[in-house]
Structures are given as structure tokens and as C-alpha cells.
Amino acid sequence: MCVKWVASASDLLVDPATRTIDAGRAHRAISEYDRNTVEAARVVAGHVGGDLVGLTFGGPEATPALKEVLARGADRAIHVVAPQGARIDGHVTAHALAAQIGRIGDVGLVLCTEGASDTYAHETGPRVGELLGWPVVTNVRELGVEGTTLHAVRVLGDVLETVECELPAVVTVVPEIGPAPIPGLKALLGAGRKPSEQVPVGDLGLPDHALMPRTTVTSLLGFVAQRKRIRIADGDAREKVAALMSGLAQEGVL
């Protein structure tokens, strides 16, 4: 299964005047909903008696993602390493992941999260499936494998669509796929003893066009909410309620 190493959105510091973003001190981890996906992948792999391989693509800073997916149940983990500061878009990411999946061999099922918590572009899973030439099933909330057949329930707005296809396949899942248990101390310690590997993206034998991004991020500006930020912290509960009621009456929303 594929995970993305991301900065926590809630830790981004936005300069209210210039709207520039300082992500330097933001906590980094695998994308929030990837945790549900790892667990779902662990359950499926256990059911079919397969190995679960955690896979990530990114700069050298993404290496800690390996330990996190191993602690969450992957049997081994691979980091396809992009050069420091390399420009990466969905096109490049999909080529790197698909090429590495091809090198692993005997892969029956690839799981990705429907979207990553930073970009949420709904892009990587379908792109990887298309490059591998495998069927793609997106936005899945229930998943099962019987023999070589995948059964899945997709969420399409108000409609639940039950589909099936033969493996190998690429599936993207939504957080409703299941819980994301917090790894215990034993799992965290055990993660260090599981195999993990770093593969420079240049070793994948990809042609130049596969590693040439198609889109370039030319600006990233923080969103600053235009709010009054009136703080009601003084006095007892009755006084706070009175202060709030006074404000709401002025707003005309009572």
C-alpha cells in the first residue's frame, strides 16, 4: 500500500499580512487517512495470507514514513527516494510508484488513500492503476478478497455501488474503510527490526519524460479567515452567556 509523508495542516504558520506559509516547524507524519488505509491493507493481507509492503515516494525527508507503516502492520517497507528539492507532481509520483510496484513482482492488490491530507487530489491511485494496466476501483468503504476476485463497495454520493473485478487491481479507500488503531509500544519497537529499503528513483530505469513534472506549483499562500475573534473568557457561565447573547443579537442571528 502507498502512503504519503506530509506536513500537518494544523501546524502551518501563516503570516496574516503576506499570507506566506512557514511549514518548517510543522509536525510531519504519514497522511492522516493513510493510517486507516494501512490497517485495511493489513486486514486484507492477513485474510489472503499475503505480505503487506508499505511504499512511499518522496525526498530524503520522507524516510520516517517507513517506520510508521511498519509499526502499523506492514511486513516490509520501501522508500523510493527523490533527489532533495526535486519537483514532483502526480505524473512523476505515479510513474515512480508504478515502476517500484513492478519491481516487487507478484503484487495482487495496491491500496492507496483516496486523497492525501495536504493536496487531496484524488490522483495517485487511478494514475498508478492506469500505468500498471490494472483495473481501478476508487472511493471504497468496504473491501474483501475471495480467491482472485476483489469485492468492494464504493461511495458515490448517496449511492453505494458494489463492484467486483479480478486481481491484480488498484483500490483507493476512504477513511470509512475502518479504524486506525494507534500502534502499541511492542509494534513500535518491532518496526525497527522489520526489513526496509531505500531505492533512489534514478535506479528505477524510468525514461526522462516520466520524471518530468507536468505542472509546477508557482505559489502557495495561506488562507486567513476574516473573523472577529471576540474572546469571552471572563466571569462566570451566566456572564459569558449574556456576553455571547449580546453579540449574537448585534449580528442579527437570533
Add this chain to the structure above:
Amino acid sequence: MSRAIVFSEVPQLVAELVTTAARVADEVHVVALGQPSAASLDGVASVALLTADAARPESFVAAIAARVAAIDADVVLVGATVTGWEVAARVATVLGVGLVSEATALRRVPGAGWQAERVVYAGGAVQTESWSGLAVVTVTAGFAPAARDVGGAAPVQVVPVEVDARVRVVSRSVRPHEGVDLAHATRVVCVGMGLGSVDDLAIARGLAEALDAEVACTRPVAEDREWLPTERYIGISGVSVRPDLYLGLGVSGQVQHTVGIREAAVVVGINTDPNAPLFGVCDYAVVGDLHEIAPMLTEAIRAVRSGGAVESAAS
């Protein structure tokens, strides 16, 4: 002469995409499944009606990509639905081009290709992406008004195609839901993980009743605690609301949630944690215990709405 291709499995979205496409390209060509009704829309130059034995829209990826190449399009606009997200990403891959997901702005830059903006970090930031040459862009419903049906008669070409039948639909069912329409609610009372127990939902319901509000929640309340149905959670993977008043009880205010309340007119937070992130993006930050304050607030609102005056804060 620039050309845009438009695709969506949703007719209303096709009409909206035609408007967006006409703003950035000289010619608008529609790829349709099922019905050629887009031929009568204002600004449509042609409709390619892809036909195959019963198939899912996702099965037409190769045929859509072939149509884009045949038209020699400059940009492909796809409706941002679950189906559209997949179709867009796979068509972009077949063509070896870029994808911009859920653009909030799209423009041609004379002599310098294209630019689009999109929201990232769960609403915390806006990213501008640039490219030259062809790209696929998904656009959400409501981005532009629907093109008018002017009774036009753009040429319709019926194109029988081979489809990818590897994914088979076994059944479809409508998700059971209460019919709540949070997206259009004028007042919303939202509970977060600060709510002590499921029984305390009565506090939120009482307040909501006094305000004629809908009860909503954050994702963990619905997904992890299962105290409320998932259709009531607000946030990046849930509902976006735009009420006159949003009142958050014990809502910490993670960006995954607050992205869904950006369009609320007035935001109130009640939380014991003075550093709750919600307090940074709200109009009224009440530092205190919701279990104590919300019932008092309910009584005060009932009193006012039954004809009483608002008690002065200083009294």
C-alpha cells in the same frame, strides 16, 4: 484557435463546464454518454456521443482520451465527482499530461500557458499551479452558471467505442439517510470530541431546537464514536456548510473540519481549551464548559425568541 473538451456523467455539470470552457477557449466540444442534450447548449461546437453496451462511465477512459487527441484539445474539463476524479486522473495518465484537481480558478496566461488555483492543506492554503500544453482540470459543481439551452443544433457524432469491462457492477443501493440537508441549513449546532458522553447530545439537540438549527458533528464523532450518522459530519471528506450561524460545542477546530465552515456568516466556539484552534477562526470564542454554558444559552435563546429582550452583558 483554442479548443476545450468537456466531460461529465452529470448533465447539469456538463452545462456548467461549458460555461467555464467558453471563458478559456474559443471552441467547446462535449464528450457525452447516453444523451446528446448538450448539443442545444449555448456555446457548444460539437458533441461526441460515445456509445457502448451498458457500462460504467469509468469504462470509457480510453475512448475519452482518444477523443481528446482527435480534437487536438488545449484543455480538458471534467466534472469533479467521484467518477470524474477517476476519469480525469486516468485520462491524464493515458495522455501523459498534468492534472489539476478541483480548480477554484482557471486562466490562460498570454504567452505563458495556463494557471489554476486550488485549495490545499484542507482549506489552509491556496496553491497556484502552472503548465503549458494540454492538461486535465476537474471543476466542482457550482463553479460557473450552467450554459443556457438556446435550442442550438451543434453537430452530434455518434461514436461506437470499445469499453473496459473489467470492473463489474454487482448492485447499487441508495445509502440510508435521514434526509438532513446540512449544506443549506441556516443555523448549525456542531458537536465535537469535547462532548462528554452520547447522552450529552441532548444538550446540543436542545440548543438546536431553540435556534431552529440542524445538529452536525466533527468526523470522529460520527466515524469513531458513531454518535451521529456520517451524513452529519462537516469537513473535508464530509459536508461543507454556509449557515448564518455556526455554533461549535467542544469542537477543537482541526483544519479538516474548519474547511467545511469557511462560508459560515458567524462562527461561535464554546470550549474549555483556551488554545482550541477553532478560536483562531471564529467570531465569538467562549472559553468555558459547554455542559454548563450550552443549557444556559438554550434558555436565554428561548427567552429571546419567545419575545424577551437580550439581557445586557453588564447586568
